[in-house]
Amino acid sequence: EEKALVKFLVHQDALGRPVRIKYVSSKTFSLARQRPPTRRPSKPPGTNEPQSFYRRQPELKASTANALDWNRYDIQDKVIQWFEVIGPVLQDPNVLQENVYNMDETDIMLSQLGSVKVFVSRDNQRGCRGARVKRTTITAIECVSADGRCLNPMIIWPASTHRFNWSSHPTPGWHYAFSDGGYTDSYLSLQWIKLVFDPQTKDRAGHKPRILICDGFGMYEILEVLEFCLENSITLRRLPSHTSHKLQPCDISVFSPLKATYRDQVERVKCGCVGTIGKEHFTHLNSAARELALTSRNIRAGWAKAGLFPLQHDQGVTAQRINKVQVDIVSQSDVPQIPVTPIPSEAVASLRQLIEQDARLLDETNKQSLQKRLQKLINASQLSSAECLLLREQNHFLMGINNEAKVRRSTKSNVIGKARVMRYEDLKKAKAGHARKDAEKEARKIANITAVAEGDTAGRSERGLKQKPATS
Incomplete structure (x- = not known):
């Protein structure tokens, strides 16, 4: 039984779908229930059974598997191509380290507290703390230089107007914008280049070229942005797709500490009996978080880990180092067959x-x-039975997913109501009403087609009759 289970787990890992440790107990119990009644266990295995199981199996090990988009797995070729493009640019004697920048936007949730360790009374039985959650996200466009500096940000509110109390905290040099969803667009991208990036970097660069590295979203490739960059000696370099988590300094070492320190600031003001964190609190909290997180050390670490400063001349070694956390992708032809x-x-x-x-x-x-x-x-016989049982359970699981997908795909994405809030019963009535209207429309369509066909048949019959000669 254990040999069959080990083969099944190794097979699922090769397919890129490793089985969670907590699910091993149920599979072990399913195999044990196939034994004769005298040897059949009456209770499922204990909580420590998965740990003792993989310790007995040298082919297995426990590992933490982070969720990663499939497109971000095999990026070694993209990394090599990126260094072939950016390498000559950074090696140009006219390009100084202080004139190389990386920009990106990040979403910051106003108030989403996590679990923390606190001191409580011995009589406390709650095990939780009171908090007010505000899931509104604010977009901040940040830009850092290769020599460890950060530019003033642009804050984008999810609104249609500016409000006085949103910027009551003094933030000299910051820019504020708004959009319907709170995200950047082509117009805001152009305004950021003109009003934020260019004024803060032009005097320092003098007549030297400026390099701006951005992600592959394509927002900064509109014609107006390219014309402005060409006129002001700004060279845009776009990262390859699905590589920003390994090649972009902002994603590597800037945004994570920024959000962590922002949450710490929220925790601090919560201790002051502040209720719901709103937009009016954001500038004060984010300003303090930026001072603590956007340090020269953190910024330089991101550039170094991305392989840009100092520049890694061996692209192959750099690609392997950056891609070291990746796993081999099993192509369709290399997928191991079902164990026999x-x-x-x-x-x-x-x-x-x-x-x-x-x-x-x-x-x-x-x-x-x-x-x-x-x-x-x-x-x-036991090994064969165990393997068949595991495959049967896996097929049953996949059939359930497939059946659910069939129902979801067969449902049309039609509008069934315009109310802001609707109950489930109201949705069912609306769906039934739409189905009834569609059936009536289809019936009328069939009736019209039938009537037209009968009319055409009658017309052809009348035209086909011979006219009788007139009697004198």
Whole structure:
């Protein structure tokens, strides 16, 4: 049973779908329930069974698997291509380290507190703390230089107007904008280049070129942005798609500490009996968080880990280092087939004949040989049964997912109501009403087609009749 389970787990890992440790107990119990009634367990295994199981199996190990988009797995070729493009640019003697910048936008949730360790009374039985959650996200466009500096940000509110109390905290040099969803667009991108980036970097650069590295979203490739960059000696370099988590300094070492320190600031003001964190609190909290997080050390660490400063000249080694956390992608042709029974039917038949021969000659030597061969046959049958059970459960699981997907895909994405809030019962009535209207429309369509067809038939019949001659 354990051999079959190990093969199943290794097979699922090769397919890129490793099984969680907490699910191993249920599979172990399913296999054990196939035993004879005398050896069948009555209770499922304990909570420590998965740990003891993989410790007994040298082929397995426990590992933490972070969720990662499939497109971000195999990026080694993109990394090599990126350094072939950016390498000559950074090696240009006219390009100074202080004139190389990386910009990106990040979403910051106003108030989403996590679990923290606190001191409480010994009589406290709650196990939780009071908090007000505000899931509104504010977009901040940040830009950092290769020598460890950060520019003043642009804050984008999810609104249609500016409000006085949103910017009551003094933030000299910051820019504020708004959009319907709170995200950047082509117009805001152009305004950021003109009003934020260019004024804060032009005097320092002098007549030297400026390099601006951005992600591959394509927002900064509009014609107006390209014309402005060309006129002001700004060179745009876009990262390859799905590589920003490894090649963009902002994503590597800037945004994570920024959001962590922002949450710390929210925790701090919560201790001051502040209720819901709103937009009016954001500038004060984010300003303090930027001072703590956007340090020269953090910014330089991001550029170094991205392989840009200092520049890694060996692109192959750099790609392997950056891509070291990746796993090999199994192509469709390399996917291991479903595990088959290790003993084929011919071998089982041959083993049966040997057992029958030993049974006819039951001396002491043949008894031992018979016991060994019987044990082999039992092991083979148990292994085959266990593998079949695991595959049957996996097929049942996949069939359930497929059936759910069929229903979801067959449902049209039609509007069934315009109310801001609707109950489930109202949705069902609306769906039934739409279905009834569609049926009536289809019936009228069929009736019209039938009527037209009958009219055409009658017309052809009348035209086909011979006219009788007039009698004098």
